[in-house]
Amino acid sequence: MNVLERFSLKGKVIVITGGTGVLGGSFVKAIAEAGAKLCIIGRSEEKALERVRLAESYGAEAIAVVADVMDEQSMILAKDVILRKWGTIDGLVNAAGGNIPGATIGPDQDLFDNKISDTIKAIELNLYGTIIPTLVLGEVIAKRGSGAIVNISSLTAKRPFTRVLGYTVAKHGIDGFTKWMAAELALRYSDKVRVNAIAPGVFLTEQNRSLLTKEDGSYTDRAQRIVNGTPFSRLGDPSELEGTLIYLLSDAASFISGETVFVDGGFNAWTGV
Incomplete structure (x- = not known):
C-alpha cells in the first residue's frame, strides 16, 4: 500500500455523531470524499437527511439515523441499524456537543449567579455524549480488532476560556477519556484499535x-x-479540520493513539511574546 492509499477511507464504514451540527458538514464532506460509507447520527431527521444528500453528492453511500447520544438504548438501536446495513463499523467520530446558553456566564453577570443545572447539562452533553457512543459503538471496533475513534476536544481544555465553565470542564474530561480508552483498547484488544482527539481552535x-x-x-x-x-x-475555517480528521481515521495514523491534535493556528503553542 503506497502512502496515498494509506490516507484513503475507501470501503470503510464511518459513523459520525453530531453529523448535523456546526462542524458536521465539513466532516461529512471530508469523509465522503475519502471514499467511506457514512452513518450520520443526529436528533433531527431533516438535517440528517440533508447531510446524507451532501455525502451522496460526493459519490458516497450514506444513511441517516435519528438517535440521542445521551441515551444508551438509543445508541444500541443505532448500532443495530448500522450492523444490519453494513455488518461492521470501522470508524467513529464523536462530533456531538456544543455549549448551552444558560451555561455561559455573561461578562456583566456575577460568577456565582450562573445556572448550575445548565452548567451540568453542558458537561453531560459534551462528555457523556462522547462516552456513551464510544462504549456502545466502539465495542464493534474493539471486537473486530481494528478501527479508529476520533473525539472532539477543544482549545479550552488547555487554555481555559472565560465564561464557558461547563464546556471547559467537559473538554478536559474528553482529553482524559481519550487517553484512557486508547490505552485500554490497545492493551485488551489490538494495536490496530486507536483513539485520538482533535482540539479545534475558534472557527468562524x-x-x-x-x-x-x-x-x-x-x-x-x-x-x-x-x-x-x-x-x-x-x-479558522471549518474546512481546515478536514485533513486532520481524515488522517486520524486512516491507516496513515496507524501508530498514533491517545493524542490530542490542535488545529488552532498556533494559539496553544504561543506565549503571546
Whole structure:
C-alpha cells in the first residue's frame, strides 16, 4: 500500500455523531470524499437527511439515523441499524456537543449567579455524549480488532476560556477519556484499535458569525482577543479540520493513539511574546 492509499477511507464504514451540527458538514464532506460509507447520527431527521444528500453528492453511500447520544438504548438501536446495513463499523467520530446558553456566564453577570443545572447539562452533553457512543459503538471496533475513534476536544481544555465553565470542564474530561480508552483498547484488544482527539481552535461559521463579527465584518472584542493570541492572526475555517480528521481515521495514523491534535493556528503553542 503506497502512502496515498494509506490516507484513503475507501470501503470503510464511518459513523459520525453530531453529523448535523456546526462542524458536521465539513466532516461529512471530508469523509465522503475519502471514499467511506457514512452513518450520520443526529436528533433531527431533516438535517440528517440533508447531510446524507451532501455525502451522496460526493459519490458516497450514506444513511441517516435519528438517535440521542445521551441515551444508551438509543445508541444500541443505532448500532443495530448500522450492523444490519453494513455488518461492521470501522470508524467513529464523536462530533456531538456544543455549549448551552444558560451555561455561559455573561461578562456583566456575577460568577456565582450562573445556572448550575445548565452548567451540568453542558458537561453531560459534551462528555457523556462522547462516552456513551464510544462504549456502545466502539465495542464493534474493539471486537473486530481494528478501527479508529476520533473525539472532539477543544482549545479550552488547555487554555481555559472565560465564561464557558461547563464546556471547559467537559473538554478536559474528553482529553482524559481519550487517553484512557486508547490505552485500554490497545492493551485488551489490538494495536490496530486507536483513539485520538482533535482540539479545534475558534472557527468562524454561519452559526457563530454574529457573535464573532460585527455588521461591518470586523471582529467583536472577544473575537479580536482570540485573533491577537493566534500567530496566524485569524479565525479558522471549518474546512481546515478536514485533513486532520481524515488522517486520524486512516491507516496513515496507524501508530498514533491517545493524542490530542490542535488545529488552532498556533494559539496553544504561543506565549503571546
